[in-house]
Amino acid sequence: MFKSIDPRSPTPLYAQIADRIRVAVASGELSVGEGLPSVRALASQLRVNPATIVQAYRDLERDKIVEMRQGSGTFVAALGADARARERASAAGRFVRQMLTQAARQGLSPADLRSALDRELPESK
Amino acid sequence: MTDVIRIRDLAWRAGREFAIRELAMTVPTGAIYGFLGPNGSGKTTTIRLMLGMLPAEDGTIEVLGHSVPRYAHRALERIGYVPERLHLYQGLTVDESIRFHRAFYKDFDDAEAERLRKRFALREDQLVQRLSKGEAGKLMMLLALSQRAELLVLDEPTDGLDPVIRREVLGALVEYVDSRKATVFISSHLVHEQERICDWVGVMDGGRLIAELPMQEFRSGIKRLRVSQAPPVGDATPFALLSRESLNAQHEEWVVRGWQPEMREWFQRAGADVREIQDLDLEESFVELLRGARTPSTTEIR
Numbered sequence: 204m205f206k207s208i209d210p211r212s213p214t215p216l217y218a219q220i221a222d223r224i225r226v227a228v229a230s231g232e233l234s235v236g237e238g239l240p241s242v243r244a245l246a247s248q249l250r251v252n253p254a255t256i257v258q259a260y261r262d263l264e265r266d267k268i269v270e271m272r273q274g275s276g277t278f279v280a281a282l283g284a285d286a287r288a289r290e291r292a293s294a295a296g297r298f299v300r301q302m303l304t305q306a307a308r309q310g311l312s313p314a315d316l317r318s319a320l321d322r323e324l325p326e327s328k
Numbered sequence: 329m330t331d332v333i334r335i336r337d338l339a340w341r342a343g344r345e346f347a348i349r350e351l352a353m354t355v356p357t358g359a360i361y362g363f364l365g366p367n368g369s370g371k372t373t374t375i376r377l378m379l380g381m382l383p384a385e386d387g388t389i390e391v392l393g394h395s396v397p398r399y400a401h402r403a404l405e406r407i408g409y410v411p412e413r414l415h416l417y418q419g420l421t422v423d424e425s426i427r428f429h430r431a432f433y434k435d436f437d438d439a440e441a442e443r444l445r446k447r448f449a450l451r452e453d454q455l456v457q458r459l460s461k462g463e464a465g466k467l468m469m470l471l472a473l474s475q476r477a478e479l480l481v482l483d484e485p486t487d488g489l490d491p492v493i494r495r496e497v498l499g500a501l502v503e504y505v506d507s508r509k510a511t512v513f514i515s516s517h518l519v520h521e522q523e524r525i526c527d528w529v530g531v532m533d534g535g536r537l538i539a540e541l542p543m544q545e546f547r548s549g550i551k552r553l554r555v556s557q558a559p560p561v562g563d564a565t566p567f568a569l570l571s572r573e574s575l576n577a578q579h580e581e582w583v584v585r586g587w588q589p590e591m592r593e594w595f596q597r598a599g600a601d602v603r604e605i606q607d608l609d610l611e612e613s614f615v616e617l618l619r620g621a622r623t624p625s626t627t628e629i630r
Contacts, residue, residue, distance in 0.1 A: 213607030
């Protein structure tokens with residue numbers, strides 16, 4: 204699930220980890236009440252500073268995506284359908300912004316991107 | 329005590345060629361401090377001075393509240409040290425090495441040593457001289473982590489190890505830091521590894537510490553700018569200019585340190601415009617910082 208963590212990206216690691224979990228919760232990949240790995244286990248798996256994981260979990264708790272229960276761990280919170288939709292929309296927004304930055308760097312225009320999207324996306328109806 | 333290591337005005341000289349000069353360093357308690365610098369910049373010498381293994385010519389060193397070298401022995405009891413050249417007795421087995429080492433440390437944790445030995449897949453009766461480089465590296469790490477040290481000083485701990493072993497070693501290190509709230513001082517030129525783990529960065533070059541700051545600031549403060557109609561630089565730049573290169577008649581590329589979004593206005597007032605702001609990763613920042621430090625015409629850093 205965290206294969207895509209990239210320390211070289213300008214997005215801080217804690218934000219990348221939190222974003223990945225947000226998407227997993229919004230898409231149902233992680234279900235309500237499911238436990239997240241402990242700070243120590245996830246820090247060790249990703250070889251990042253434990254404080255980075257704590258910060259990611261705190262961000263998610265602030266946004267009511269997870270609940271941190273003293274002594275027993277971090278769990279996926281119940282998320283209403285509209286909150287779920289909001290998370291998906293904002294994840295998609297982040298993704299598109301990244302794409303736009305990269306495209307601009309390579310000199311691609313919005314029109315280039317739009318026609319490429321039309322070609323690549325499967326027919327919607 | 330809020331700082332585990334405090335060094336001020338440190339000086340040391342070896343012949344005419346190499347010197348540590350005016351070195352000041354502060355490692356806060358609980359930090360994972362990445363000590364970066366090119367080969368020959370003085371990282372290992374600084375570590376040896378810090379641990380009382382070399383006498384300084386001038387300056388003060390305090391480690392875990394003890395003045396070094398006078399009370400280095402008191403600090404060393406609480407430090408796990410993995411030197412650049414692994415120090416193991418070739419004629420001992422893995423088990424004998426562990427028992428030898430534990431005799432020097434009163435808090436040595438036998439259960440932890442055994443757990444790590446299994447985790448690192450080291451055989452008890454294996455002779456040290458038969459260990460591969462990676463296995464020897466794991467054994468040194470096992471010894472340092474089993475001491476229940478408050479401070480780990482690791483000099484290139486993963487240099488020359490294969491990626492699988494590097495992961496095992498770093499994973500064990502991260503778990504240790506989380507369970508014991510230890511401070512780690514880790515010297516390495518493997519910048520990408522530091523980028524994941526460290527929350528503080530110190531950069532050495534030519535025997536001087538040219539930068540010391542939290543990782544987040546280091547990463548977010550150094551930017552590459554594309555500037556059109558670039559102004560001449562007086563003394564009054566709000567940032568430190570590390571380098572500038574002209575791309576064509578209108579555009580220049582600047583690398584700056586201490587960048588804040590409001591600084592765009594400084595360019596506008598000078599009749600220039602910032603066309604693009606690029607983030608640099610740690611490796612690029614590191615390279616640019618060294619380049620800046622070596623060019624006398626640019627602003628002094630720190």
